[in-house]
Amino acid sequence: MTEDAPTIIRLDDVSFTYADAVKPALDHVSLEIPEGGFVGVIGPSGAGKSTLAALLSGAIPHHYRGTLFGSTLVDGSDTCEVTLTDISRVVGSVAQDIDSQMVASAVEDEMLFGLENFGVPHDEIEGRVTGALGACGVLDLSGREIATLSGGQKQKVAIAAILALRPRVLVLDEPTAALDPASSTAVFETLRDLNAEGVTVIVVEQKVALLTAYCDSVVVLSEGRVAFDGAPREVFSHADELRALGVDSPRVTRVSNSLAQHGVMPPAPPCLSVEEAEGLVADLVRGRTGRGADIAPFRAGSRHIPATAARVTGAEPVVSFRDVCFAYPGSGACVTDLSFDVYPGELVGVIGQNGAGKTTLTKLLNGLLRPSSGSIRVAGLDMRDTPTSTVAAHVSTLFQNPDRQICKDTVLEEVAFGLELTGTPADVARERARAVAERFGLPLDEAPFSLSRGQRQMVALASVVVMEPEVILLDEPTSGLDYRECMTVMETVREMADRGCAVVMVCHDMEVVSDFAERLVVMADGRILGQGETPEVFADVELMGRARVEPPQIIALSTALARDVSREFAGVSQVSGIVDLVKELVSHD
Template sequence: MAQPSPIIRLDDVSFSYGASATPALDHVSLCIAPGEFVGVIGPSGAGKSTLAAALSGAIPHHYRGQLFGAVTVDGSDTCEVTLTDISRVVGSINQDIDAQMVASVVEDELLFGLENFGVPHDQIPDRLASALETVGIADLREREIATLSGGQKQKVAIAAMLALRPRVLVLDEPTAALDPVSSSTVFETLRALNRDAGITVVVIEQKVALLCEHCDRIVVMDRGRVAFDGTPRSVFSHGRNLRALGVDSPRVARISNSLAEHGVIEPGAPCLSVAEARDLVADLVRGQAAGEKNAAAGTPAKPRPALPADPVVSFRDVSFAYPGSRATVEHLSFDARPGEIVGVVGQNGAGKTTLTKLLNGLLKPASGEVLVAGLDTRDTPTSRLAAHVSTLFQNPDRQLCKDTVLDEVAFGLELTGVGAGEARERARSVAERFGLPLDAAPFSLSRGQRQMVALASVVVMEPEVVLLDEPTSGLDYRECMTVMETVREMAEKGCAVVMVCHDMEVVSDFAERVIVMADGRILGQGPADQVFADAGLMARADVEAPQVVRLAAELARDVSPAFAGASQVSDIVDTVEGMLK
């Protein structure tokens, strides 16, 4: 049976922005068949967004540069047809959602595309309602976009594109600002569109576990080239090579790959789901004479460092409501102490970002009190609070303003009165630790690198409190580890870290304590391993616990209590090896 012609084809494509001698795409050949669901991963600067721009026709029609080779969409060379013609076949969603919004109200955002594409008026109401319902934001139909969270805006952009019913969807990190449950919902929606409507989907994404669950194929980019291309199982069997590139693997794949490296199992296809990993471990352990001691021994609890008794951040029964909006937070109470990393988790709209703005003084509580380094935020100028609290916002572009990376990182120090020479020396040291090009213009860098610049400008201030709002969003695995190890070092030096984060694996790896929010309230808080192991709390907050925690719970229930409390890949691997001795 003859294979269908590719809906998109790249033949030996190279592209360099402007007059740059360094190609962003370097001799890329790729075919996307109708009906495929393709995931694209790779480190920051690997060419993923440039690939998306080529697939969607933004190259050559929007981005100028040197293009070689040919890109064909539905049989037409993208250089020979208009961007409007291409966009009738390929719908695209970029990383910068705010730049993609054209209306002030959600309904109008969807209407804009439908009317511009000449959709018959009698079809518009059904298309609009269906798209909003599919993405789960029917209740936001009349909301002003400016009042939405980053995750909610992402859903609006996806709904606006779905309403146009393109044959291909190209999405550049569509879940970067979404909580785990919303991320899963988006991918389930994309998979349903792919399966039921035959829409071809190409999605650039850092959440590798989601890709494994939904994609037929994974393409790995590195330095403008295709490094790997195959099924998820074949690609993630190269875990060591992927990590060397700066690409993570699902934790369950890490477990099976580690067991193979240790000689416990034969090398081969890795596990891609918790169920597969559970079955693998169960088959290994059952029938072994584990002995009563091994069967009863759980994973040792993580040592909890002794922390100062006095908190540097205190929320006492804090409530706040935005004028003219139903968005509120109510009765928030928690402390953060020097040397502590506190993770704040919950769905989009749970009130996490509002909590951060109350902490750094951008918002003042309607009732209750917020104390930072002994200062009451209600009567302390934000400029004075900034000497104690440094903030990394969700969107790094909102806090970049200088011409070079070095100037950007030194800027905050200079504002606080540090001499130019000392400021630049300290900035140089921090920027080099992050591997940043000192003389580059921040906005010439990739989204992940801009995030690193913004974080470097926070780290260099050496504050008493660091407030991180999605610090790993848009970062590759290597950058994520660099950022979080730096955050850990700051905590070890006595800085209190409050981190809002949707990546439960990162929170599990680095936070000593976790605060769980939903509907503007704190549902629970406590040591990270205990909070994530509380299935009832996770369900109430619609938060999905990390893969290793879920796997450990199933193994402890079905195989052996020795797995109870495991939260790291090494915990599972070490326990299996110990039981097989």
């Protein structure tokens, strides 16, 4: 993108209030999107990100009812004066809720729908379909039924269907929310390739490390207004203000900002990549000591490495899989020889790429599926012949899509519902539900479906937490949450583990996994490739490669520093550990 690129989308003092809402979702927003730009949009839940995406795609004013002020120009045309079809020929959009965007039952039909409606010549269609599916890495899914796809696979198909239309502008609302790290990177690589060909890309995204790696500008929204708008390095230099808004910064950015705040280095623009942070730390350490990797041997039990929670002596596992196998009839998808244990008070992460078998593992654990061979024991129950209703009294599950487990009219009723089903008196259930809902900051009397996607996720989790089960099963618990909500949820989960609950968490956010999971189970192709303590597993480069998992930034940084600067960095998994160790090393010159 050149600095003098023409503007493809312009927002001039735009405000929008949804019908029946009191507070505007967007409040006096002015933006210019240059043609060929790659723009990231971030902000806490309820900041107006999805509303902005709907505005840019023409869904506002043509689909959503409400009060709109100001003007939105797409390629010079006011969106209020042209049809949604006209806008769609310029702007292709991928919604946050993929299921609501799908119009066909088969992948091939989904791909053909837009092309045929746009009158694309028949001799071009096959090439467009093949090219778009291939660009998203899902060409092998072309013959599948959409109902058989995982959430991540459906996300890729939805993106491919829009790419096939070859729009000049792509607007994507959290396109990687359901994707594993490698697939998330693959999507952004695809977007970068399209951007290099001249397509303007605007992406709403919570994964700030991806935005810093690919975007040339970042817009931060807060309470419907633009809080920051600029280049990534400029925006993330305001880390303290961003955190106050509920917006995270890349972990390596935290490292460089913290080193400056502690006086280890003078104020400077923040690091945005592992490579930049490694170079910074290497220069600081070598500049003070003049020595490299032999500065200090690695010390077992270093105070810079978080201690693993002690397991109760003699405790029996509350979850035990032994040689478990299962295959879905007619699909070929299966899991094979799954063996692992989870003990009371443990928080175990299950990681792996989309389609690795993680969700199947969770359904075997909570009794929704029965193993074809092998044994599963949960809370002393043999899962072969235990009714699912009995299992539910011991295992509470948070599903990947919270909307599939919400059914009541108010938040309070929803959180209390599970307790009442299991026989807790209504007044006691409501009192317990009120305490948990208030802990999560949820509005007790509002309808769950009137809340944002992130808030609905928290309602669903609150209904799980209130049950105080022996096992909590979390399938992507932080999907759709902003940084503040994510920390609230995970701190609550950790407190439950501290009280003796066993937690099994399937999660694609490797930063969350690194911060909270004590042990990891790594899956690929329906099998367990490895398991062990979190820092050791993430530092196993060969294992991560086989599983197509990208380790979190701090693990990648500490591994590189242990190799090239000092073995003392081995196993460090937290920003504070890196910063404290650098301070220690540079003070002993």
